[in-house]
Amino acid sequence: MASTSFTNSALKDRALTDRSLSGTAYAKSRGMFTSRSSLVATATAWAATLGRRLTYLMVGFPLSLAAFIVMMVGLPTGLGTLITFIGFPILLLTLSAARGFATVERTMLVSLVDMEPIPEPVPADDASAGLVERVKGLLTDRQSWLNVAHGVVGFPVSVFTWAVAVAWCVAAVAGPSAPIWLLLTSDGPDGIGPLDLLGAGAGYLAQSVTYVVIGLLALVTLPVGVFGAAWLRATVARSFLIDPVVERAKVSSLTEGRDAARSAEAGTFRRLERDIHDGPQQRLVRLSMDLGRAEMKASGSDPELKEALADAKRQTTDALEELRALSRGIAPPVLVDRGLLAALEELVQRSPVPTTAEIDLTQDRFESHVESAVYFFVSEALTNVAKHALASHASVKVLEEDGHVWITITDDGAGGAEFTDGHGLSGLRQRLRSVDGHMELNSPLGGPTVLVAEVPCA
């Protein structure tokens, strides 16, 4: 659920950024057929959007300047004096300031550039955590440093976009009003204007016409300039301040989703095993008991009846045997009821190839997906040994260390085992991958074969 909503919001985000433009253009194209008031409304909306983009650029410039100064002063000072105790607080202050600037920038992106707000609060902004945690969070959070990077990189972008916007606006205002200010300037109509400096000396009229044409062009294309500049600034800001946060939230929600699915799956398997045990298995056992009783009562009667009853009983027993095998494959009862150690001992005992075991686990129970992964790995591996290895002896070592379960399975068989599609070993590898586990195989021709696997269990 969470991951889908993220994808949606990311799409919406993009759509929203362009919404005002295309939306207004659409409204405008229809404008000529609609009433005057809606035309006015459209124009107002357009102007408001333009105004907000312009505000973004204009307010953004001093903000970026301030951020740039703080970063350029704070970062070298903090890092330079890190060896003395004073550098550390300076660094923390700089990171905090960068976070503050980033928050303001994000707010502007939402309110002035119509970007979708970040669905979750930025991680590590937790004010309820203790001081040490917050400091640690600030220093180790990747986003802290991305904020600083934006403070530095964002500045030239801001200067450029601000300059473009200002120049465009000036041209759009100054051009059309040229006939007036050319008259008002001290030199009068015959003075030296900017055009003269370019060597294209001309009279008042020529100058006025030129400026007005340029100015009108600038006025008509003003939205292009302002939207373009705002887009550029916003895109840079977004790539530092929004995308990484959204991306991280997406990854963590995917991970959460995967973990949830994994434990739900293990839980479902265990429930299924119980349901089989409490349902059909009980009924079949009762059926076999009743058939047994019937058989007792039929003793001395028709031999064909006795035969039929014995047959029915045999069928029932076979069905029970099949159900038991099925349950073992779904969720082995000994694993469910007594945990990994007992289940592994059972497996080793059951192994057709004589097998020794060394099992060292610090806990009785692990998360169900870990238990299942380890159990089925050992089970499949021993089955493989029996089927393919021509081994006379196998050994199973299961150790828990540093939050990992390490499994080593060795056999003295013919060797030459390899990962091929459809072969048991590939299945093992895939199974491990679903629990972030890994395996390695060393099987020279002539043996011995050593299979090592690792499953995270912390």
Place this chain on the structure above:
Amino acid sequence: MRLIVADDSALLRDGLVLLLTEAGHQVVAAVGDGPSFVAAAAEFQPDCSIVDVRMPPSNTDEGLRAAITVRQATPGSRIVILSQYVEVSYLDDLLETGAEGIGYLLKDRVSDVADFLSRLEDVAAGGSVIDPSVIGQLVGRRKTQQLLDDLTPRETDVLSLMAEGRTNASIAEALVVSEGAVEKHIQRIFAKLNLSPGEARHRRITAVLTYLGLGR
């Protein structure tokens, strides 16, 4: 015989009570969970109890633990564990309270009514009855018969006494030999049955089961 039946499934409890009553036994209590069984066993002191493994409240190996509690409280209590699954590790725990008067059978075995009833009598008389599939699990394809043929008559005697759940001292007494001699016999039995020291935990049981499995 006076019997107690403990199974959380009413279906199976009723089925068992019916079957046992028809066979002329008296079911003095039929209970559905571990603590009730412990209480009933203390109250009625039955000739034998038939206990399911998976029962409330824990719904795991409750019946097994209850059986062990009962045998610790009243040594020599006869108990047949019935289960949908037979697992070596369960048997292991059970045998820690001694092999005498112990049964561990798959529930399906009940359908062979005559056989089941006679095994019940065996356990009530102090014998050990272990499901063939456990033995199958333990000795697998290790050519049991052939292994047992290798034993000397004296070793077979020692093994049969081990199967009765006797200690080394008690075996020594019965055979009128020293305890050290018994220990040597046992080591030779282990060696002949291919039970390496690595399997220490199960060696004695495996040896006994190998014997019992063929004693059927």
